[in-house]
Structure formats: structure tokens, C-alpha cells
Amino acid sequence: MNGSFSLPLRDMNAQRLDLRHRIALEAAHHLQQDINRRHPLRQLFWECTLRCNVHCRHCGSDCKQLAGVQDMPAADFLHVLDSIASKCNPHDVFVIITGGEPLLRNDLEQVGRQIFERGFPWGMVSNGLLLTPERFEALRHAGLHSLTISLDGLADDHNWLRGHKESFQRASQAIDIALGHPQVAFDVVTCVNQRNFSHLADIRDFLIEKGLKGWRLFTIFPVGRAAHDPELQLSSEQRRQLLDFIRQTRREGRIHAAFGCEGYFGNYEGDVRDQFFHCQAGITVGSIMADGSIAACASIRADYHQGNIYRGDDFMDVWEQRYLPHRNREWMRTGLCESCSHWRYCQGGALHLRDAEGKLILCPLQRLKTQLTS
Numbered sequence: 001m002n003g004s005f006s007l008p009l010r011d012m013n014a015q016r017l018d019l020r021h022r023i024a025l026e027a028a029h030h031l032q033q034d035i036n037r038r039h040p041l042r043q044l045f046w047e048c049t050l051r052c053n054v055h056c057r058h059c060g061s062d063c064k065q066l067a068g069v070q071d072m073p074a075a076d077f078l079h080v081l082d083s084i085a086s087k088c089n090p091h092d093v094f095v096i097i098t099g100g101e102p103l104l105r106n107d108l109e110q111v112g113r114q115i116f117e118r119g120f121p122w123g124m125v126s127n128g129l130l131l132t133p134e135r136f137e138a139l140r141h142a143g144l145h146s147l148t149i150s151l152d153g154l155a156d157d158h159n160w161l162r163g164h165k166e167s168f169q170r171a172s173q174a175i176d177i178a179l180g181h182p183q184v185a186f187d188v189v190t191c192v193n194q195r196n197f198s199h200l201a202d203i204r205d206f207l208i209e210k211g212l213k214g215w216r217l218f219t220i221f222p223v224g225r226a227a228h229d230p231e232l233q234l235s236s237e238q239r240r241q242l243l244d245f246i247r248q249t250r251r252e253g254r255i256h257a258a259f260g261c262e263g264y265f266g267n268y269e270g271d272v273r274d275q276f277f278h279c280q281a282g283i284t285v286g287s288i289m290a291d292g293s294i295a296a297c298a299s300i301r302a303d304y305h306q307g308n309i310y311r312g313d314d315f316m317d318v319w320e321q322r323y324l325p326h327r328n329r330e331w332m333r334t335g336l337c338e339s340c341s342h343w344r345y346c347q348g349g350a351l352h353l354r355d356a357e358g359k360l361i362l363c364p365l366q367r368l369k370t371q372l373t374s
Contacts, residue, residue, distance in 0.1 A: 049101070112142035193234070346365070
């Protein structure tokens with residue numbers, strides 16, 4: 001395996017859309033307007049616990065081995081699903097269980113079975129540390145539809161980021177377990193940072209050799225522990241090279257790579273993801289947090305929560321009545337966004353990149369503007 005990758009750096013105006021992308025983005029814009037109007041709930045994240053068995057350098061949450069917030073009782077979350085099922089077809093709403101680390105819940109299989117019996121497909125995001133063949137089989141029989149495992153580099157890099165000396169070995173084993181059951185949709189996510197950036201080709205080849213089909217890559221946004229850690233943030237040049245790497249990997253076709261939902265990237269749209277960017281938080285994506293908060297995307301700061309099930313708020317009432325700021329984002333058209341020619345397609349970017357006052361923490365497209373020289 002080649003220890004690094006090198007791509008030609010082009011003199012490219014990140015602000016000017018070519019005709020192909022302008023036509024495609026215009027079509028996507030009209031489709032998104034209809035989705036905003038209908039706002040069909042399609043994904044529901046459940047933060048089932050704040051307990052975690054690793055100590056990630058980049059974690060922006062309060063996850064810890066002994067969390068101050070108790071695990072949400074299963075009955076409370078199932079009550080939310082009953083509310084949703086009274087207004088939506090449960091087969092159309094995919095439940096994604098997150099944490100913390102979901103596998104720390106001893107009742108996860110029982111909860112999964114209850115979710116499945118209510119007609120909701122469900123999946124899980126895990127660090128893989130506690131996944132065994134026996135546990136996976138039990139989860140599969142409880143209706144597990146999908147699984148995502150985090151792998152943030154080969155051994156040294158992954159263990160460094162996750163803060164656990166056995167994390168890579170366990171994650172690698174978890175990948176092998178999941179790949180042995182192709183009936184469960186499975187992918188790997190990688191948080192790209194300064195330490196693993198030059199090893200992306202090695203990580204890709206490692207995953208291909210295992211037989212993985214789907215790989216998602218993210219950058220780490222500067223919030224929480226990551227806000228003041230320079231080892232976690234990529235330069236503008238590295239961000240451009242990362243997108244070029246993903247685009248090249250997709251063209252090669254040996255593994256289906258895709259960039260995460262960080263934001264809008266102009267002429268990279270349609271080339272590094274399967275869909276054009278639009279932040280779906282509060283439009284098709286909702287969340288129930290561990291403390292009962294009714295949120296949009298689970299990655300968005302608590303300032304944007306819309307209610308709380310422990311204050312008597314019904315999820316579907318909140319979904320229909322309180323999410324207008326997520327569906328009409330003109331309030332975000334300030335600062336860099338105010339006169340940006342890309343506003344029509346970006347709509348202010350991802351909500352997780354906004355601070356408590358609604359100000360933009362960073363603009364991913366702006367980060368690509370740096371002139372590159374070979």
C-alpha cells in the first residue's frame with residue numbers, strides 16, 4: 001500500500017460555478033423547496049446514552065464513562081415512536097441509535113425489537129469496542145437494518161484519536177463481523193485530521209482489502225474539544241485535496257467513498273457525495289436527545305432544541321409547529337452569507353456550523369478559496 005497520496009493542485013476559482021453544476025444545482029434547489037414545504041420526517045436519531053467507553057479528542061459532547069444524565073428509559077423513547085406512528089408511516093422513518101456508545105446499554109436488543117415491531121427500520125452508530133459475534137447476532141435478530149463503525153486511521157492514528165489502546169483492534173474486528181452479514185447495510189466513517197490526512201490511501205486500501213463497500217469521510221468541526229486543537233483541523237489546501245481524493249476514489253470505483261454533510265462545496269457538489277448538499281436538520285431529520293430534548297440533527301448545539309418530552313411536549317406537535325426556523329433559513333443570511341452568490345443553493349450551510357447567536361462558525365466553501373500552487 002502506498003503510504004500517502006498526491007494529486008495535482010489546480011488554480012481553481014472556488015466561487016464560480018461551471019454550467020454543468022449550475023444546471024444540476026438549480027434542479028436540486030427546486031426539489032428541495034418542495035421537500036421543505038412537505039418536511040417529511042425520514043430520519044430520527046435517538047441519543048440513547050451519554051455513557052462512553054472511549055475518550056475521543058474531538059468529541060464535542062459531554063459523553064463519559066459515568067454520565068451525569070441517566071440513560072433514557074426505553075419506554076420514554078418508545079412513547080415518542082408511538083406518537084410518530086400515529087401521524088406517519090413508520091416504514092418511512094429510519095431510527096438511528098447513537099450515543100455515547102449504544103452498546104453500553106444492556107437492553108439494546110430489547111429496545112431494538114420493540115422499535116422493529118412498531119414497524120420502524122433501525123440502525124446504530126458504534127465505536128465497535130463491545131461488538132462481538134454473539135452481540136451482533138442478537139442485534140440482527142432484533143431487527144438491526146444498518147450499522148456504522150468509526151475508524152479514524154490505522155492502529156496508531158485511530159487509537160490516538162479515540163484515546164483507547166485497543167480501539168483499533170476492536171473496531172477492525174467489528175468491521176469483520178459486520179461484513180460477514182451482508183443483509184445488514186454497513187459502512188465505515190472516518191474523521192479526517194492532521195494526523196491521518198497523509199494516510200488516507202492506506203486507510204482506503206485497508207478497507208478495500210477487508211471487502212468494505214461504503215466509506216464516509218468527515219472533517220472535524222471546531223466545536224467542543226476540537227475548537228482549540230490544531231492537530232484536528234485541516235488547512236484550506238488539505239480540504240481541497242481531501243475532496244479531490246474522494247472524487248478520484250469514487251471514479252476508480254473500488255469502494256464507494258462519500259464526503260459527509262459538513263456543507264456546500266460549489267463545483268464539487270455531485271462529485272463527492274451521492275446527493276447535492278442541503279442541511280436536512282428539522283426538514284427530514286429529527287432527534288431525541290438523552291435528556292429528552294427534541295432536536296433537529298443530533299450534531300446541532302442545544303441552543304436550537306425545540307422542546308423536551310419531559311416537559312410534556314409531543315414530538316409530532318413540535319415537528320409540525322416549531323421547526324419553521326429550520327425550514328425557512330432567511331434569518332441565516334447575514335455576515336458572509338448576506339451577499340454570497342451561492343446562497344440560493346447553500347441556504348446558509350449546515351446548522352451545526354452556527355453558534356448560539358446564529359452566526360457562522362466557518363464556511364466550508366470559503367475554506368476552499370485559498371489559491372493552491374503545485
